[in-house]
Amino acid sequence: MAVVFGPTPDVFFVSYGRRYAAQGVPLSFTDKVKTGELAPMATSWISMDPSCQFWVACNFVSENIHSSNNLPANVHAHLIGTPTAPKSDYISFPAERNGYFAKHMVGYGWSTDLHTMYENAILATRERVGPRTFDTTLRFILFGTRGTYLIVFESGFLAELQGRCAKIRTALAEFSEPGWSLEHGSALSVHNEDYYFLKFSKRGVPGVQIRANMPDFMYDKFKELMRIAENPIEDREIALERQMIQDIIAQRSTQPSYR
Numbered sequence: 001m002a003v004v005f006g007p008t009p010d011v012f013f014v015s016y017g018r019r020y021a022a023q024g025v026p027l028s029f030t031d032k033v034k035t036g037e038l039a040p041m042a043t044s045w046i047s048m049d050p051s052c053q054f055w056v057a058c059n060f061v062s063e064n065i066h067s068s069n070n071l072p073a074n075v076h077a078h079l080i081g082t083p084t085a086p087k088s089d090y091i092s093f094p095a096e097r098n099g100y101f102a103k104h105m106v107g108y109g110w111s112t113d114l115h116t117m118y119e120n121a122i123l124a125t126r127e128r129v130g131p132r133t134f135d136t137t138l139r140f141i142l143f144g145t146r147g148t149y150l151i152v153f154e155s156g157f158l159a160e161l162q163g164r165c166a167k168i169r170t171a172l173a174e175f176s177e178p179g180w181s182l183e184h185g186s187a188l189s190v191h192n193e194d195y196y197f198l199k200f201s202k203r204g205v206p207g208v209q210i211r212a213n214m215p216d217f218m219y220d221k222f223k224e225l226m227r228i229a230e231n232p233i234e235d236r237e238i239a240l241e242r243q244m245i246q247d248i249i250a251q252r253s254t255q256p257s258y259r
Helices: 027-035 073-080 116-129 131-137 166-174 216-230 232-253
Strands: 003-005 012-016 019-023 043-048 055-059 064-067 088-092 100-104 110-113 138-143 149-153 156-160 180-182 196-202 205-213
Touching (some): 003 043, 012 027, 012 216, 019 027, 019 216, 043 088, 055 088, 064 073, 073 088, 073 100, 100 138, 110 116, 116 149, 116 156, 149 180, 166 196, 216 232
Parallel strands (some): 156 180
Antiparallel strands (some): 003 012, 012 019, 043 055, 088 100, 100 110, 149 156, 196 205
């Protein structure tokens, strides 16, 4: 499951099981979904700029990261890897144009090109947590409205919420017990503080807990996808695809890595 919140409530992408619903997002993205290169069950995360003009997304089964052709040069550099922009396996975008966060593929490095507001706050958090702990356990950063962001670690998260953010505060408080973290595919809207899609997990606790608040039309589409997935025939197809994915990953884990 992965979602995209667009600049207006009628621009979105949402997936559940093998299927998806989309409106207003780039055709270059949905074409990849249709061809299976970003099949819903194989896509771990999607990042789009605030106006949904360019994008990056990851297929965790093939371990391929796909992107639009109009990606800014400083972001694209992290996908191919350069001396000044290490190859990265996660990228997210804030509300401000041309900014980004990139988690490096090798080692514990990460890079940002963000508004000073974010840069100073994140570095202050790094000092408070401890630079080594921060760097070695950091997984990704999600950005919301007006300076809101979530820093996600291997077994926890830290939230910086600007504004009222009443609904997301309630969702985060529910999982404030140590050990709860967030999974790839979680998303915040950079346009409306009330919209979010959060996938909580905790080591030793089966499954993923979803907490979400979406625009009405988007939520209707999400519920429709859920209903389709409950159909016995569709449920069987989902189980078969899930098993195929598990088999591919299991086979890969027995082979030497040359990354």
